[in-house]
Amino acid sequence: MALGPASDNVKLKPGQETGNYGLAFALVTSLFFLWGLANSLNGSLIKQFQIALDLNRFQAGIVDFAFYLGYFFMALPAGYVMRKFGYKRGILLGLLLYGGGAFLFYPAAEVRVYSFFLLALFTMACGIAFLETAANLYVTVLGDPSKSEWRLNFSQSFNGISAILGPVIGALFIFSKTEYTPEMLTTMAPALAEAIRVEEALSVQGPYLVIGSIIALVFLLFAITKMPEVGAEEEQAAGEVSVMRIFRHRHLTLGIIAQFLNVGAQATLWGYFVDLKLDFSREGHWVLAEGYMNLINSLTGGSSDLSLTQIAGFHASFALVLFMLGRFVGTSLMTRIRPNVVLTIYAVGALVMVLLAMLLGGLTAVIALSFTYFFQSIQFPTIFALATKGLGAESKIASSLVIMSIAGGALMPLVAGALFAKGPVYALIVPLVCFAFIVFYAMQGYQTRFKDVEQAPVI
Secondary structure, three states, X not given: OOOXXXXXXXXXXXXXXXXXXXXXXXXXXXXXXXXXXXXXXXXXXXXXXXXXXXXXXXXXXXXXHHHHHHHHHHHHHHHHHHHHHOXXXXXXXXXXXXXXXXXXXXXXXXXXXXXXXXHHHHHHHHHHHHHHHHHHHHXXXXXXXXXXXXXXXXXXXXXXXXHHHXXXXXXXXXXXXXXXXXXXXXXXXXXXXXXXXXXXXXXXXXXXXXXXXXXXXXXXXXHHOOOOOEEEOHHHHOOOOOOOXXXXXXXXXXXXXXXXXXXXXXXXXXXXXXXXXXXXXXXXXXXXXXXXXXXXXXXXXXXXXXXXXXXXXXXXXXXXXXXXXXXXXXXXXXXXXXXXXXXXXXHHHHHHHHHHHHHHOHHHHHHHHHHHHHHHOOHHHHHHHHHOOOOHHHHHHXXXXXXXXXXXXXXXXXXXXXXXXXXXXXXXXXXXXXXHHHHHHHHHHOOOOXXXXXXXXXX
């Protein structure tokens, strides 16, 4: 999700400008896949923990709170560690935290203590903050400079693939084939209900053990592979930059707010999509999502006898296909249309989709919410670029502040979770307000006032 420093200011350090970096590039590209998988699995956890740990939706929403809080606390430290000790060591530390957090899921499931799960998620997110700080930057310099944009887009495509896989993993390996609701469990004998909750909690062990093992393998490959170091031309020349003074830039300040709300809306919709699907249209399914589900099952040899929660998980995965499609379309549009105009179109589209879901309900609401993924696809990178435009030597601290605004993903789902008590329509007020502000930012708030900027704008 996060972006590194502007690639035009980043170079390989002297003496490392030549060489074959094919393996290094492949390893760095794997990081895009790994953090996308962690992000997209949170929605499955939110749904699963409601049964496994006997939580309400507000309590389950703390999953996103713990996860995105890791970004907030590690955005600045990650950059500091990598500048002082090198990007390879920073990546290794990130992988250590990520893998360690994934392995913590095993004992957390054994004892079924929610705070233990939250600690695991927080640890994973702290590690991912390191990986995201380095990866976008690294791929731009590992190879022919004229192909840096192609390499970045190629690597980011793996992030989209893993985001699609997350809900599929949840549907096939975490969600039970037998549908349980809190109401059903209250009518059962206490011993039987407890046995079901234990089984539901243990279902997360396998997937996260596999993820932790993959991370461990990638850690070893990074450790034994010679990685070139990178540096930024402005790092020594910039001097001290005042954090408070940087807020004089109106487009940056509003951009931080816009990014806070954008990530908050995304975390809300992604985290609660399965719940929203079941609330709006429990029995009715979108034919396109069903076709996608049948295709995946035919390719994997999976069972067609799925619970309603598993089917909802496939709807979430299909929505992420729309997300990836939206990125391709948005990127193409930006070759002909100014980025703020594309952002306006997409933000208005997301706003309209949420409104339609609130007003119409039923299966139409599920389809409309699926299309919010399409319209939200380009919002994070576009807001990031607009917010940090033209800041020269202040761009690095500005980038870190925008990354810290990812904390919106920690807070907004909690608000939505509390509103869920009144019904799903009330919960959708959260992304509605978020998208409304982003429309304002795309139309007006992005405008840069260069009278306070010592350096000419960099587009």
